[in-house]
Amino acid sequence: MSESVRLEALEVLDAIDRHGSFAAAAASLYRVPSAISYTINQLETELGIRVFDRTGHRAVLTPAGQLLLTEGRRILIATRELAAAARRQADHWEPELKIALDTTQKPADFYPLIAEFTRAHPAINVRINEEVLAGSWEALVDERVDLAIGVTDPPANAGIHRRQCGRIDFVFCCAPTHPLASAPTPLTEDAIRAHRALVVADTARQFSPRSGNLIDGQARLTVASMRTKIEALERGLGVGYCPTHWVDDALAAGRLIALETMPPATMRETYLLWRRGERGRALQWFIDRLTGDLPD
Amino acid sequence: MSESVRLEALEVLDAIDRHGSFAAAAASLYRVPSAISYTINQLETELGIRVFDRTGHRAVLTPAGQLLLTEGRRILIATRELAAAARRQADHWEPELKIALDTTQKPADFYPLIAEFTRAHPAINVRINEEVLAGSWEALVDERVDLAIGVTDPPANAGIHRRQCGRIDFVFCCAPTHPLASAPTPLTEDAIRAHRALVVADTARQFSPRSGNLIDGQARLTVASMRTKIEALERGLGVGYCPTHWVDDALAAGRLIALETMPPATMRETYLLWRRGERGRALQWFIDRLTGDLPD
DNA sequence: ATAGTCATTCAAAATAATTGAATGATCTTG
DNA sequence: CAAGATCATTCAATTATTTTGAATGACTAT
The missing domain is CATH 1.10.10.10 (Winged helix-like DNA-binding domain superfamily/Winged helix DNA-binding domain)
Incomplete structure (x- = not known):
C-alpha cells in the first residue's frame, strides 16, 4: 500500500x-x-x-x-x-556541459577536442550552441550555457570570468563580380557605405544588439550565421568583414576577393568566458585545454 | 549495497x-x-x-x-x-491496439469511433496502419497489427477469425478528358486493356501480391494509396475500378466519370479480421462497435 | 516407478525501519 | 539580546519486514 x-x-x-x-x-x-x-x-x-x-x-x-x-x-x-x-x-563532473561557440569560430576546429572529451567521458553530454556577438555573453549570464568560446569584446562583469584564448584577424571581402571589387583601394568608409553590408544577426534576446565592424547609415542584409554570410558574399549579395580563417578557402579559390580598407580591418582578441564560481570538472577540462594549446 | x-x-x-x-x-x-x-x-x-x-x-x-x-x-x-x-x-486492456485499415476504407469514416475510444480510454494507445490487399492479412498474421478492418477476399485461415462488416461497390472511373470517356459502353475487356490501369500497390511484404479487378496484359501505373490513385485518375493518368464511396465527390463534381463495363464491376464483402484467441478488451470494443452498427 | 526439480507454506531467525526522547544548532520575535 | 520556536541528528527500544530452513505436494524426465 x-x-x-x-x-x-x-x-x-x-x-x-x-x-x-x-x-x-x-x-x-x-x-x-x-x-x-x-x-x-x-x-x-x-x-x-x-x-x-x-x-x-x-x-x-x-x-x-x-x-x-x-x-x-x-x-x-x-x-x-x-x-x-x-x-x-x-564528484564535480557535470551531467551536461553547454557551450556557446561564437560564430567567428569555425565549429570544425573544435571537433577533435569534443571528440577527445566525449571519448574520455562518454556519460557527460555536450551541447554546442552557435552564438553571435552579445548572444554568447547573454547565454552565459542567463545560465543557458556554461562556457562561451571565442567571444570578442566581452563586457566587464564581476560574475563572469574571462581568459584570452586567441585573436582573430578580419578581412574585408566581396565577390569578384561585385562593383566594389574594381574600386580603388584602400576603400574609404564613404565608398563602402554605398553598398549593402552583410551582417550576422546578434543572437542576444534581451540586451541591445551590438554591431561589429559596421558603418552607420549603411544598408544591411542580416543573416543567421557566418557560414550563410560567406555564401551570401560569394553570391555578391553584399560586402563585409570576415574572420580570415573563415574565408581562406574562398579567397584562394577566387570565389571572394580581399580588399584593403581605410581605416584597416581591426584585429580582435577572443575570450573564453565562464561564470565565476562554477567549478565543474568538465568545464575546467575545456578551460585547461583551450588555454593550454590555443586551437586557433 | x-x-x-x-x-x-x-x-x-x-x-x-x-x-x-x-x-x-x-x-x-x-x-x-x-x-x-x-x-x-x-x-x-x-x-x-x-x-x-x-x-x-x-x-x-x-x-x-x-x-x-x-x-x-x-x-x-x-x-x-x-x-x-x-x-x-x-484486466485485459491492452496497452496498445494496432489496427490495419484497408485502403478501400476511408480513414475519416473511422475518426469518430477512434475519438470515442481514446476519450473513454486515454491511456491506451491506438495505432492505425493503412494497408492494401494482402497487406492487412499479412500484418495480422505477423502480429504487427491486432485488428484488420475492411479486408476483401481474406484467405481462409484457422488462426484468423473473420466477421463480415460491410460491402463495397466498385465503379470503373476515368477522367472526362480520357480517351475511354468517349468510348461506347459497356466497355469490353479488350477496350479497357488498351489503356493503362491505375493500381494501388499491395503492401504485403512476403506473400505473393494479389491483384484486384485487374485484366491480364494491361499496362499499369502503381501508386501507394487509394487517395493517390484517385488523384491520378482525375489527372487522366489511367483508368480503374474504385470503391464508390471514395469517388462520390469526384463523380458529382465532374472530375471523374463512371463507365459501365462488361462484365460489370463486382461488389465485394468487407471483413473484420483478428487473431483467434486474442481476447483483449480494446480489441473486443472495436469488434463490437464495428459489427454492431456498420460504419459503412 | 523413481529421483530430481520446482514453487509454496509456515514458524523461527535475522535484518531493517520506525519511534520517542534527548541534544545542539539556528532562526524568529518581542 | 534573550526566550521560545523550529530544525535535523543521534541513539536505544520497539515494531515491522524480510529471509531462512524444513516440510509439502506437484510435475518431469529417464
Missing part, C-alpha cells in the same frame, strides 16, 4: 526471467527460493494481479508480468544511471 | 522538497523526523555522496541531490504508470 511496485521486485522479476526459474533466480541473488516467492507474492498482492501463471510445473509470466518485466527493466536501468549520474555530479 | 537507490528514498526526497523541511516531510508521510533522517542517511551512505548540505539551519539540496530529485521524480512517475499499465493489462 505504501509503494505499489518496489525496485526489489523488478530486480527479482528480471532475475527469474534471465535464469529461467524461481530456484535459479534465488541462487543468482544468493537467496533461498522461498524469499523469491515472498517477493513475487508481495508484488502480486500489491498490484492485485497475477504476475506468474502457476498452473504448470514451472511458473510462467502472464501478459501483465511480461509488461512489468520489460518496462521494469527500463526503470532499473534508469535508476542505476541516476545513481551513477549523482555520484559524478557530487 | 544491494540496491543503490530505493524508490522509498526518492519518495522522501520529493516530500522534503515539496514541504520544505525534513520535519514537514515527516508530517506529510505520517512519520517521525528521525525516520526521514534515517532514509536520507541511508541514501547518502549508499551512494557515497552528500545529498543535503547541513551547514545551515535547514538542510539544503546539493547539486547531486537536485539531480536525484528531478530525475528521481521521473522514475517515480514511470513506476506508478507501470503499475497502472500492469493492472490494465491484467
Whole structure:
C-alpha cells in the first residue's frame, strides 16, 4: 500500500526471467527460493494481479508480468544511471556541459577536442550552441550555457570570468563580380557605405544588439550565421568583414576577393568566458585545454 | 549495497522538497523526523555522496541531490504508470491496439469511433496502419497489427477469425478528358486493356501480391494509396475500378466519370479480421462497435 | 516407478525501519 | 539580546519486514 511496485521486485522479476526459474533466480541473488516467492507474492498482492501463471510445473509470466518485466527493466536501468549520474555530479563532473561557440569560430576546429572529451567521458553530454556577438555573453549570464568560446569584446562583469584564448584577424571581402571589387583601394568608409553590408544577426534576446565592424547609415542584409554570410558574399549579395580563417578557402579559390580598407580591418582578441564560481570538472577540462594549446 | 537507490528514498526526497523541511516531510508521510533522517542517511551512505548540505539551519539540496530529485521524480512517475499499465493489462486492456485499415476504407469514416475510444480510454494507445490487399492479412498474421478492418477476399485461415462488416461497390472511373470517356459502353475487356490501369500497390511484404479487378496484359501505373490513385485518375493518368464511396465527390463534381463495363464491376464483402484467441478488451470494443452498427 | 526439480507454506531467525526522547544548532520575535 | 520556536541528528527500544530452513505436494524426465 505504501509503494505499489518496489525496485526489489523488478530486480527479482528480471532475475527469474534471465535464469529461467524461481530456484535459479534465488541462487543468482544468493537467496533461498522461498524469499523469491515472498517477493513475487508481495508484488502480486500489491498490484492485485497475477504476475506468474502457476498452473504448470514451472511458473510462467502472464501478459501483465511480461509488461512489468520489460518496462521494469527500463526503470532499473534508469535508476542505476541516476545513481551513477549523482555520484559524478557530487564528484564535480557535470551531467551536461553547454557551450556557446561564437560564430567567428569555425565549429570544425573544435571537433577533435569534443571528440577527445566525449571519448574520455562518454556519460557527460555536450551541447554546442552557435552564438553571435552579445548572444554568447547573454547565454552565459542567463545560465543557458556554461562556457562561451571565442567571444570578442566581452563586457566587464564581476560574475563572469574571462581568459584570452586567441585573436582573430578580419578581412574585408566581396565577390569578384561585385562593383566594389574594381574600386580603388584602400576603400574609404564613404565608398563602402554605398553598398549593402552583410551582417550576422546578434543572437542576444534581451540586451541591445551590438554591431561589429559596421558603418552607420549603411544598408544591411542580416543573416543567421557566418557560414550563410560567406555564401551570401560569394553570391555578391553584399560586402563585409570576415574572420580570415573563415574565408581562406574562398579567397584562394577566387570565389571572394580581399580588399584593403581605410581605416584597416581591426584585429580582435577572443575570450573564453565562464561564470565565476562554477567549478565543474568538465568545464575546467575545456578551460585547461583551450588555454593550454590555443586551437586557433 | 544491494540496491543503490530505493524508490522509498526518492519518495522522501520529493516530500522534503515539496514541504520544505525534513520535519514537514515527516508530517506529510505520517512519520517521525528521525525516520526521514534515517532514509536520507541511508541514501547518502549508499551512494557515497552528500545529498543535503547541513551547514545551515535547514538542510539544503546539493547539486547531486537536485539531480536525484528531478530525475528521481521521473522514475517515480514511470513506476506508478507501470503499475497502472500492469493492472490494465491484467484486466485485459491492452496497452496498445494496432489496427490495419484497408485502403478501400476511408480513414475519416473511422475518426469518430477512434475519438470515442481514446476519450473513454486515454491511456491506451491506438495505432492505425493503412494497408492494401494482402497487406492487412499479412500484418495480422505477423502480429504487427491486432485488428484488420475492411479486408476483401481474406484467405481462409484457422488462426484468423473473420466477421463480415460491410460491402463495397466498385465503379470503373476515368477522367472526362480520357480517351475511354468517349468510348461506347459497356466497355469490353479488350477496350479497357488498351489503356493503362491505375493500381494501388499491395503492401504485403512476403506473400505473393494479389491483384484486384485487374485484366491480364494491361499496362499499369502503381501508386501507394487509394487517395493517390484517385488523384491520378482525375489527372487522366489511367483508368480503374474504385470503391464508390471514395469517388462520390469526384463523380458529382465532374472530375471523374463512371463507365459501365462488361462484365460489370463486382461488389465485394468487407471483413473484420483478428487473431483467434486474442481476447483483449480494446480489441473486443472495436469488434463490437464495428459489427454492431456498420460504419459503412 | 523413481529421483530430481520446482514453487509454496509456515514458524523461527535475522535484518531493517520506525519511534520517542534527548541534544545542539539556528532562526524568529518581542 | 534573550526566550521560545523550529530544525535535523543521534541513539536505544520497539515494531515491522524480510529471509531462512524444513516440510509439502506437484510435475518431469529417464
